[in-house]
Amino acid sequence: MYLPEMDADFNISSFLHFENAEGYDLTGLVPDTYRQRLFRIGDPAPIIFWVDHAPYIVEGDAEKAKLEEMFGVRARTHPVLKDLGGMLHDARTGVFKRQQEEWLARELEVAYGDVFLEPPSRTKYWIHRYRVALENARKLTQPPHPIDVRLRRASTEWLEKFATKAELTMISALLGEASQGVYSVRQIAEIMFAYLSNKLAAARPIEINKIAADKTIRSLFPHGMYGFYIQNGWPHAPFLYGKASFVELMKERLVQGRESGTWESALQLAKLLFGDKDVPPEVEDVALMFMRPILADYKRLLDEVEHMYTYKGEPISSEGILERSSEILDCFDRIQDLGRVIVGADRDKAAMMDGRYQVSESQIKWHRQYLES
Template structure:
């Protein structure tokens, strides 16, 4: 396909053999033997030149010799060949409709061609032609993606993929604001109403990625995720918390101060779907920490603190509870540490030895989790570290012994290489 940006109007295709009609201009270019047809937009300005295929199939007439050559470029008003009662004129696409009356005598003004031409120029000038074209495009898009717009949405990956394709295709043919946006917005809001708090975090992310800022802007997107997460917390849905821990960075990009920080700045936002809220998030987390400690699930409470507070230190009610529990676990840990030190002098079974090791590790891990509940710098780390006067090397030794099947327990002098560190 040849690409040209300018040419000369050579003639026109006469579409009818009647005394009145509207034709199609034909353009030539000095570098090509081909003939071209200018394509115009809804304001009747040239947007490109298209190759005329099989020109011999058309009735092409040359412009009158008396008419000056018409130079035409992309962006120019498109020339419109018109004949009324065999009186020929080439009018410009930007001609004011009221000026048509001066080009033909009064008896031509009742001609259907004259009326159609007046309407065409008027609608191009007023934007009505643009609006009609956009509505046609919207109808065509809805026909092409009928299953998305005329039937209830689905949470399946296939449906989300189809919706993503519909959004992308819509943007390729029509920039917003556009009538198709009404259908896209309605469908997106209906999907969120039905599924936002029911699907996994990954599935919700997939749907949000399928839409664009003209359907949901950045703040509205954050509101959707806020509703999703706060509903998961209030409903005590463990998968909601677990999903977040798979992608810390994405969550922090959305909520650097956690859900509580978002709540302090915006309150409980309105969303297309209903969600359960938590009126006092610090009190909720405090209660969850106590319950998690009783059920030996502090790792979950640590993840909960991340969702609630992000990269910020936990509020004092939460921090105070974490410190009190940490003090108890520290006492328990040092008691089991003393048992380990004395173990080499006792007649104990391997099971008892392993039990002591595991209990020491449980209380150490509990202290780490509680520290992470309070402090953001510890919230995301699970590696062994020098902590509370306990060296990381010492904990690594205990983990190695607990996983070992050696019998009997080796003397501690041969397996422990730890040194006490200064207390945090």
């Protein structure tokens, strides 16, 4: 014999094999209209009950009013009918579903007590356990669900204590994806913004490169963190964070680039701060201040090679060409970096738009080939 098992909406969720190991008295008496009826998983469950020793069935999708239709005023006074009416009402209004969800949330809370019931720790193991709890919750439930509140509470406590000291990978793992139901896209963006704002001032070039290359961060801030700030102001986060001046950070990175001889780190920071948008005028002024002497050297070197080492397009001397070709390519690359810092449309490309600032790939083609030969 198989008996239907109901879900919280009183639909059939499975069929259980019943062997009557306890020896209950059984009867095959059912209403005539339900003899030989076929039921499938997902159908409203047949709910059998007895009134005055006679069997009746209502289906799981019935409303409380169905009993009044069948029994009139007795539906309000007969103990069996009153209980059944209350159950149908609770099924229709979601009471049973909410109870089941809360029970499941409590089971998960106990199963992952180190995440939900104990203080969090700034360890990769704790993040791993949180992720396991989240992934198992999503296998068993879909948001919104009471377990989401518990997950958000645990992760928020972790962020309050450890966010400003944590690695980017830990923050990313904790926040997860909006589809997982703990944080919305907006909340993820605000928390990540706060974390990065706090981190950028002291970040080393290698860290800047890693952050700028992160596809999730780029998708959260397509127009850059500066654009996000201009549009939204300083966002709320569950932890205190440093509110960096993005314009000043960018100008400082440009100065550091002049001292080190490369603006690669400045370019990566520009990708993060300004996305696909041009830099603000005060940043452009600094970048152009450094670019102008390089442009002058670049054009002077091109002229020198043109007039000193060729005649009517033919080489007349190779002395010094190696050194000058190397200098020309170095100037070209530094102009490229500064140009891509300034212009949002060029930033994610391998090269600045050809001809911008009167600098073209054709001008250095021969020198590149010469050095590679």
